[in-house]
Amino acid sequence: MPRAAHPLRETVLPLILLGGDTVLTFAGLCAGYGLRYHTPLSRWGIDVPDATLAGYLSLLSLGAAMLIAAFVHFGLYDPRLLLRRYQSLNAILKGAAFWLVTYLGVSLVLKFDPPISRLFVVIAFVCVVGLLYAWRLLVYRLITRPGTVGKLQRQAVLLGWNPDARALAADLRQDPAHPFKLVGFVRLPLDPLDPGPTETPRELGRLEDLANILARETIDVVFITRLDLPRIELQRLVETCERAYVDWKIVPGAFDIFLSGLHLQTIGRVPVLGVEELAIRRLFNRGVKRLIDLAGALVGLVLSAPVIAVLAVLIKRESPGGGVFFRQVRVGTGHQPITMWKLRSMAPDANASDDARQSTARTDARLLRIGAFMRRWNLDELPQFWNVLGGEMSLVGPRPERPFHVDRIAGEIPHYLPRHIAKPGMTGWAQVNGLRGDSDLGARVQHDIFYIEKWSVWLDLQIILLTLVRWRDRNAY
Numbered sequence: 001m002p003r004a005a006h007p008l009r010e011t012v013l014p015l016i017l018l019g020g021d022t023v024l025t026f027a028g029l030c031a032g033y034g035l036r037y038h039t040p041l042s043r044w045g046i047d048v049p050d051a052t053l054a055g056y057l058s059l060l061s062l063g064a065a066m067l068i069a070a071f072v073h074f075g076l077y078d079p080r081l082l083l084r085r086y087q088s089l090n091a092i093l094k095g096a097a098f099w100l101v102t103y104l105g106v107s108l109v110l111k112f113d114p115p116i117s118r119l120f121v122v123i124a125f126v127c128v129v130g131l132l133y134a135w136r137l138l139v140y141r142l143i144t145r146p147g148t149v150g151k152l153q154r155q156a157v158l159l160g161w162n163p164d165a166r167a168l169a170a171d172l173r174q175d176p177a178h179p180f181k182l183v184g185f186v187r188l189p190l191d192p193l194d195p196g197p198t199e200t201p202r203e204l205g206r207l208e209d210l211a212n213i214l215a216r217e218t219i220d221v222v223f224i225t226r227l228d229l230p231r232i233e234l235q236r237l238v239e240t241c242e243r244a245y246v247d248w249k250i251v252p253g254a255f256d257i258f259l260s261g262l263h264l265q266t267i268g269r270v271p272v273l274g275v276e277e278l279a280i281r282r283l284f285n286r287g288v289k290r291l292i293d294l295a296g297a298l299v300g301l302v303l304s305a306p307v308i309a310v311l312a313v314l315i316k317r318e319s320p321g322g323g324v325f326f327r328q329v330r331v332g333t334g335h336q337p338i339t340m341w342k343l344r345s346m347a348p349d350a351n352a353s354d355d356a357r358q359s360t361a362r363t364d365a366r367l368l369r370i371g372a373f374m375r376r377w378n379l380d381e382l383p384q385f386w387n388v389l390g391g392e393m394s395l396v397g398p399r400p401e402r403p404f405h406v407d408r409i410a411g412e413i414p415h416y417l418p419r420h421i422a423k424p425g426m427t428g429w430a431q432v433n434g435l436r437g438d439s440d441l442g443a444r445v446q447h448d449i450f451y452i453e454k455w456s457v458w459l460d461l462q463i464i465l466l467t468l469v470r471w472r473d474r475n476a477y
Contacts, residue, residue, distance in 0.1 A: 009152045014077045017139065021071060024131045026064040031131075032124025033060065036117055044119055055114050063103055067128065070095035070102070082152050083179040085140045086462065092132050093458045093465075100125050133465070144177035153178070157204060157219050158185035159237065160226035161192065164251045168223060169201050183217050186210060188226055210237060214244040221247040280422055280455035288457060289394065296395045296464070297388040304382040311343055311379060314370045322348030325383060330400035333423045338392040340400060341383040345371025384426050396460045397425025398448040399436070413441055419448040422455070429459075432466040 033056055035041055075081065076091040100121055107116035143152060156172070158165045165185060172182040184202035186209075204213045213219070222241050227234070227250065241248040279285055312324040322344055332338035346366040367375070374380040387393040393400070398419040401409065410416045430436070430447035451459070 008148075009079050009082060013082055013143065013152070014079055017136075018068070018077055020135055020139070021076075021132060022064065022068055024135050025067045025128055026060065028128030028131045029060045029063050029067075029124045031127040032120055035123050035127070036120040041119070041123070059107075059112055059114075059116060063099070063124070066103055066106075067095065067099045070099045074098070080179065082143065083140075083149070083177055085136065086466075088136055089133060089462050089465070090458050092129060092136070093461050096125050096129050097458070129465075133469075146176075149177050150181065153181040154220035155183050155218060156180040156221045156223060157183050157213070157217065158201065159207075159210075159222050159224045160188040161185050161200075162225055165223075165225040166200075168225070168251060173201075180221065183219060186213060188229065190228075207233070207237065210240050211244065214240070214246050219244075219246050221249060223249050223251055225251045227252075278421070278452065278455070280452055285455075285457075289460065290391070292457070292460065293388050293391075293394050297385045300382070300385040301389065304385065307379065308343065308382055311370065311374060315344055315368065318368050318370055319344070319347065329403060330424065331403055331406045331420060332392055332400055333420060335406075335417070335420050337403065338387070338400065338424070340393070341386055343374060343380040343383060344368075345374050345380045381426060388426065392423075394423040394425045396428055396451075396463045397422045398428055398451065399431065400424035409441060413445050415449060416445050419445060419452065422452050427463060427467040429463055432463055 030053075033053065071077070071091065074091045074095045076088060076095060081088045081091065104116065104118060104121055143149060158169060169182055169185070172178050172180055182201050184204040185200075186204050187206050189207070204217060214222075222237075224234075224237070229237075238248060280289075315324050324344060326342045326344040326346075327339050328342070329337050330340045345368055347368065371380070384393060388395055406416075428448065429451035430444045433447055435444040435447055451463075
């Protein structure tokens with residue numbers, strides 16, 4: 001018999017989230033109304049007559065209903081997203097952006113009375129996204145407690161034991177709140193008799209015992225990590241999973257990167273699987289990303305100018321012998337060199353020994369006192385808005401490295417060079433996940449490849465939002 005889905009995961013929690021989202025969505029719209037008409041923001045934009053709360057109440061209710069409908073459309077209440085907070089944020093951003101355009105369009109066609117203020121819609125968008133993100137973060141922290149998270153996880157088993165299975169097991173093990181909980185692995189023919197180190201998951205049996213294992217362990221999903229089995233064996237194990245109502249997934253070890261770019265096409269009568277053009281490289285998408293970069297860089301330069309001026313004075317006071325700004329050659333898109341600008345955070349002669357280090361240590365004697373403060377809060381990187389404005393960098397992308405380190409790392413870390421497909425960024429997917437400075441290079445590369453592979457406007461907006469929330473970087477020295 002198939003494993004009965006826990007009602008908390010399938011019904012109770014999605015309904016709680018739906019109810020909370022509805023209340024906070026309406027609250028966000030009301031907050032947008034209050035900010036638009038009862039704060040100094042009321043002096044901006046076109047004056048809307050009779051914009052009373054009573055007159056707007058029906059429009060606020062319609063807006064809330066349309067927002068919830070958009071969230072449902074983008075899968076926000078799918079139980080599989082309960083333990084995926086970043087994917088949930090992505091769905092919130094997509095739904096809210098879709099609502100922003102649709103709500104304005106509907107208001108123009110139906111001629112609402114009182115008319116909808118465009119400024120109100122933009123402010124409400126920000127309020128709704130902010131409230132829902134805070135609410136979802138609170139829920140995530142509650143449901144990932146040890147007593148609750150197990151009821152939401154799906155029981156998983158690995159079919160086969162090889163390097164791919166070992167890597168997947170390590171990923172599942174290091175995150176106690178992962179949507180999948182690893183129960184163990186099933187040994188396949190030709191698997192090594194010695195499973196490896198002590199952290200190897202429990203061995204549940206052999207392939208011929210798979211039906212009993214699925215029933216005994218109440219498994220939800222099987223990860224097939226080897227495809228070198230005879231065709232009849234592969235067919236038999238898939239049928240075994242189907243009879244037990246267990247999902248099965250294949251770990252495609254032949255492809256290490258750009259899996260989402262794989263497309264099936266035919267050459268003559270032969271089906272061929274290969275990598276097509278990635279979304280981040282398409283002309284239209286590059287244009288959209290560039291527009292976002294230009295807008296963000298202009299806003300960033302205006303807002304950061306007073307901060308840079310104050311930091312410049314402090315830098316000169318502590319270290320009068322050097323300049324305020326520091327420039328360094330890094331490797332950009334297409335492996336081309338770029339000159340990256342930063343506020344100087346070290347002694348004037350620090351660059352002479354910089355090639356010896358991949359990242360700056362917390363106790364580096366070359367650091368200025370104000371430099372340590374700037375690095376901790378990422379303030380030394382504010383001048384890079386100029387790099388973004390000039391088109392050498394993007395707001396979001398893999399962090400650029402120095403040529404010396406790129407040449408060295410490329411020989412040590414698999415799939416390092418493809419990260420230069422995209423423009424380097426001021427922030428990125430690896431950075432918002434804490435992978436900066438003295439962190440695992442392999443994990444950073446994996447996050448960069450994930451970003452390039454999964455790129456979308458919504459992912460960029462999500463990373464920018466997470467960067468603002470997590471401005472202080474615990475790994476930056």
